[in-house]
Amino acid sequence: MKEKLLDKLNTSFKNSIESFSEFRNELTIIIKKADIEKICSFLRDDAELSFDSLRDICGAVNRASVDRYEVVNNLYSLKNKYRLRLKVLVDADDMNVPTVTRIWPTADFEEREAYDMYGIVFDNHPDLRRIYMPEEFEYYPLRKDFPLMGIPGSLPLPRK
Amino acid sequence: MELKQQEVHQKILKALESQSTTVTFDDPLENDMVLNMGPQHPATHGVIRLLIRLDGETILSLVPDLGYLHRGYEKLAENMSYHEFIPHTDRLDYLSPLANNVAYILAVEKLAGIEVPPRAQYIRVICAELARLASHMVWLGTMAMDVGAVTVLLWGFREREKIQDIWDVLTGVRFTTSFTRIGGLAQDITPQAISMIKDFLSQLPASLNECENVLVRNRIFIDRCEGIGYISKEDAIAMGLTGPLLRASGVDHDLRRDEPYLVYDQLDFHVPVYTDGDVLARFYVRMQELRESIGILHQAIEKLPSGLVNSANPKKVLPKKERVYGKMEELIHDFMIVNFGINPPVGEVYHAIEASKGELGFYIQSKGEGCPWRLKIRSPSFVNIQSLPIMLKGGMISDVVAVIGSLDPVMGEADK
Amino acid sequence: MELMKPDEPFITTKLDDIMAWARKNSLWPMPMGISCCAIEMMSFAGPRYDCARFGSEAFRFSPRQSDLMIVAGTVTYKMSHVVRKIYDQMPDPKWVIAMGACTSTGGMYRTYSVVQGIDLFIPVDVYVAGCPPRPDNLIKGLMEVQNQIARGEKPGQKVKNIYPRIRFCK
Numbered sequence: 072m073k074e075k076l077l078d079k080l081n082t083s084f085k086n087s088i089e090s091f092s093e094f095r096n097e098l099t100i101i102i103k104k105a106d107i108e109k110i111c112s113f114l115r116d117d118a119e120l121s122f123d124s125l126r127d128i129c130g131a132v133n134r135a136s137v138d139r140y141e142v143v144n145n146l147y148s149l150k151n152k153y154r155l156r157l158k159v160l161v162d163a164d165d166m167n168v169p170t171v172t173r174i175w176p177t178a179d180f181e182e183r184e185a186y187d188m189y190g191i192v193f194d195n196h197p198d199l200r201r202i203y204m205p206e207e208f209e210y211y212p213l214r215k216d217f218p219l220m221g222i223p224g225s226l227p228l229p230r231k
Numbered sequence: 232m233e234l235k236q237q238e239v240h241q242k243i244l245k246a247l248e249s250q251s252t253t254v255t256f257d258d259p260l261e262n263d264m265v266l267n268m269g270p271q272h273p274a275t276h277g278v279i280r281l282l283i284r285l286d287g288e289t290i291l292s293l294v295p296d297l298g299y300l301h302r303g304y305e306k307l308a309e310n311m312s313y314h315e316f317i318p319h320t321d322r323l324d325y326l327s328p329l330a331n332n333v334a335y336i337l338a339v340e341k342l343a344g345i346e347v348p349p350r351a352q353y354i355r356v357i358c359a360e361l362a363r364l365a366s367h368m369v370w371l372g373t374m375a376m377d378v379g380a381v382t383v384l385l386w387g388f389r390e391r392e393k394i395q396d397i398w399d400v401l402t403g404v405r406f407t408t409s410f411t412r413i414g415g416l417a418q419d420i421t422p423q424a425i426s427m428i429k430d431f432l433s434q435l436p437a438s439l440n441e442c443e444n445v446l447v448r449n450r451i452f453i454d455r456c457e458g459i460g461y462i463s464k465e466d467a468i469a470m471g472l473t474g475p476l477l478r479a480s481g482v483d484h485d486l487r488r489d490e491p492y493l494v495y496d497q498l499d500f501h502v503p504v505y506t507d508g509d510v511l512a513r514f515y516v517r518m519q520e521l522r523e524s525i526g527i528l529h530q531a532i533e534k535l536p537s538g539l540v541n542s543a544n545p546k547k548v549l550p551k552k553e554r555v556y557g558k559m560e561e562l563i564h565d566f567m568i569v570n571f572g573i574n575p576p577v578g579e580v581y582h583a584i585e586a587s588k589g590e591l592g593f594y595i596q597s598k599g600e601g602c603p604w605r606l607k608i609r610s611p612s613f614v615n616i617q618s619l620p621i622m623l624k625g626g627m628i629s630d631v632v633a634v635i636g637s638l639d640p641v642m643g644e645a646d647k
Numbered sequence: 648m649e650l651m652k653p654d655e656p657f658i659t660t661k662l663d664d665i666m667a668w669a670r671k672n673s674l675w676p677m678p679m680g681i682s683c684c685a686i687e688m689m690s691f692a693g694p695r696y697d698c699a700r701f702g703s704e705a706f707r708f709s710p711r712q713s714d715l716m717i718v719a720g721t722v723t724y725k726m727s728h729v730v731r732k733i734y735d736q737m738p739d740p741k742w743v744i745a746m747g748a749c750t751s752t753g754g755m756y757r758t759y760s761v762v763q764g765i766d767l768f769i770p771v772d773v774y775v776a777g778c779p780p781r782p783d784n785l786i787k788g789l790m791e792v793q794n795q796i797a798r799g800e801k802p803g804q805k806v807k808n809i810y811p812r813i814r815f816c817k
Contacts, residue, residue, distance in 0.1 A: 094578040094579065094580070095341055095342070095344070095578065095580050097579075097580060097581065099579070123468055123469075124468055124471060125471055126471065126473075126583070126590065126592065126609060127581070127592060127594060127607065127609040129594060129605075129607040131596060131604075131605045131607075132604075132605065134577075134596065134598050134604055143594070143607075145581055145592075145594065145609070149468065149482070149484055152489050152490060154581070156579075156581065175469060175471065176469050176470055176617075177469065177470045177471030177614060177617060179617060180297075180613060180614070180616075180617050181613075181614075188305070201298075202297055202298055203297065203298040203301040203646065203647075203760075204298065204301070204725075204760065205298075205724070205725050212303065212306060212759055212760075213305060213306055217306075217759070218759075219303075219306055219307070219310055219757070219758060219759065220757060220758070220759060221758070221759025221760070222759075225759075226724035226725075226759075226760070227724070228724060228727055228762065228767060228768055229727055229728050229731035229732075229768045230768065231767070231768050231769070231770070269729070270726060270729050271679065271708075271729060271733055272708075273708035277680075277681070277682070277685075278681050278682075278720075278726060298723075298725055299681075299723060299725050299726040299729070300681060300682055300720070300721060300723060300726070301723055301725070301760050302721055302723065302756045302758060302760060302761055303756065303758030303759055303760050303761070306758060306759070307756070307758055318755070319755070322682070322683050325682060325683035325686060326686065369686070369689075385693060385694050388689065388690060388693035388694060388695075389693070389694050389695070391690075392690065392693070392694070392695045395690075405781060406683070406686070406687060406779055407683065407778065407779065642682065643682050643683065
């Protein structure tokens with residue numbers, strides 16, 4: 072399954088794949104930001120691969136340098152019972168990433184969560200607003216420079 | 232005092248005069264109403280806020296609003312070691328705390344590459360299935376109460392109290408157990424616990440039949456549940472639904488059978504699938520799952536092998552307290568593991584189990600330190616709530632309650 | 648309350664005492680069930696640890712019809728406004744039980760979004776310790792509120808501890 076997948080991706084999208092790695096039998100592919108939609112619709116519509124289910128999207132801070140972020144998509148194929156991880160690297164000065172809600176509608180809430188926690192903006196998202204924190208909150212909690220106890224005064228409390 | 236009152240009156244009059252209060256409607260009866268089913272509501276399972284646009288009693292659209300229980304789990308996990316996070320995983324899906332413990336520990340052990348002895352794996356299967364039973368008992372009680380049958384709530388809690396007695400003997404705690412440890416379990420299972428489980432399982436099928444007969448032969452229950460909250464097979468896969476909701480819409484998928492973890496490949500069980508896709512189908516799927524869990528528990532207890540419960544890896548597995556207070560090596564290992572963590576290799580894993588609500592997954596990125604670099608919890612309730620607008624389009628307000636009951640969201644895991 | 652003589656058919660008492668006796672034996676709780684403690688509160692109302700025998704028969708989910716609010720679960724900043732609004736909607740006299748560690752002091756969540764104790768914005772009468780407290784613990788908390796009513800203390804006041812050996816609901 073892994074060889075078939077890599078063959079198909081290499082023939083169609085050779086320039087978009089930056090690198091791939093394997094750890095504990097899980098394949099992770101890092102792709103370029105601009106080609107997410109093409110690769111994802113190919114993965115979903117191909118009859119052999121058929122990655123019809125998106126299980127998880129999360130934002131993360133890159134392990135190598137704290138200024139770069141990543142968006143991680145965990146895909147699952149119900150037919151082949153195979154998991155795949157797609158990663159996209161995002162720089163701190165250009166936090167726009169194309170959305171995958173048109174391909175898998177379940178990405179709606181998950182991308183809102185990534186926006187709420189990291190500030191990664193998803194282009195063409197139907198309804199990009201904060202989901203966990205109140206709308207007036209000005210910071211992005213999961214970034215490494217935000218303290219665990221929060222910034223005093225950033226959230227209002229009712230009076231006694 | 233009187234002067235102050237006069238001042239206040241003057242202020243109010245001035246405010247009323249200045250604001251324009253003219254509003255025109257073409258036809259006052261032709262307007263949509265936005266109803267707020269607020270965070271505090273007897274029928275929502277936890278604190279979720281639903282904003283519903285209504286035309287009379289028919290729902291036009293629905294928007295869920297989450298975040299009222301956001302406790303910052305992912306940020307907490309980045310600041311504490313892998314062992315310290317185990318009690319926090321109890322509070323995610325707080326109806327079945329043992330299942331969350333098992334899911335988290337499996338992900339950490341996959342990352343660190345630790346093998347667990349078979350006795351511990353069988354005991355973890357027993358824990359996970361007991362947790363599924365307990366969670367479905369609460370689901371049964373609350374869904375029946377929402378639809379109108381309050382008796383079944385008390386019967387469900389009677390059974391749940393018996394399971395909590397078993398947890399008391401097995402783990403020491405009634406509710407938030409924190410039972411699993413990296414490399415095994417906190418303590419071994421005793422013969423008293425096994426006999427309690429056997430006694431409980433022998434009388435459970437009769438209680439389940441009693442509860443089911445009260446509901447399923449009732450015309451009102453069938454009318455309130457049949458055909459409500461329909462979601463098709465393609466929509467269910469596209470919206471990322473998992474667990475009983477997916478199986479009620481006709482997709483034959485169960486992580487215990489398709490991607491077996493622990494010892495599920497050596498156990499024999501059947502996966503119930505219904506094709507109707509409505510609230511009644513989900514009810515039947517969960518009742519069948521309860522019965523299958525009873526079968527799995529019987530098999531696991533019979534096949535329980537003897538042996539050690541913790542794996543023999545002194546640098547990563549916490550030693551027993553009696554040895555820590557007496558022996559030098561164990562003292563040093565205990566100190567290193569508690570203060571500096573287990574330091575797994577650099578990498579990332581994603582591991583998921585079939586929890587009672589769906590697929591509960593943990594995605595851990597490690598940088599080689601004692602604390603995880605990133606921990607993401609893929610919670611089934613968060614994803615299931617997204618499908619509420621699709622299920623309720625064109626329905627009525629009273630259907631909202633029945634559909635939420637069948638969805639069984641737990642806000643502890645949806646809001647993390 | 649005292650009886651005059653065993654064979655005389657009347658009781659002498661103060662009006663305050665009779666009203667306190669009636670109030671404490673019919674406390675109708677409003678369960679503000681937010682997270683895990685709510686499940687133990689449901690057990691507290693369930694068949695084994697029955698709270699109906701203490702007079703808390705009707706769990707009214709409407710604040711207008713209740714006089715005891717049991718806040719069970721972690722209160723975040725977003726939820727605190729809702730809790731305060733519901734507390735304001737309850738008619739006087741009203742009592743508050745802070746159930747669990749999360750409501751007393753923020754519990755195990757020392758993070759950016761959790762209020763470190765609900766007494767920052769609501770006057771609390773009884774704190775019940777535990778994570779989650781056993782239902783027996785909550786029954787002791789309810790009995791403590793009943794004792795406070797019987798002693799004639801106003802709700803929401805901080806009174807000195809009159810049981811020097813028992814320091815908190817264990």
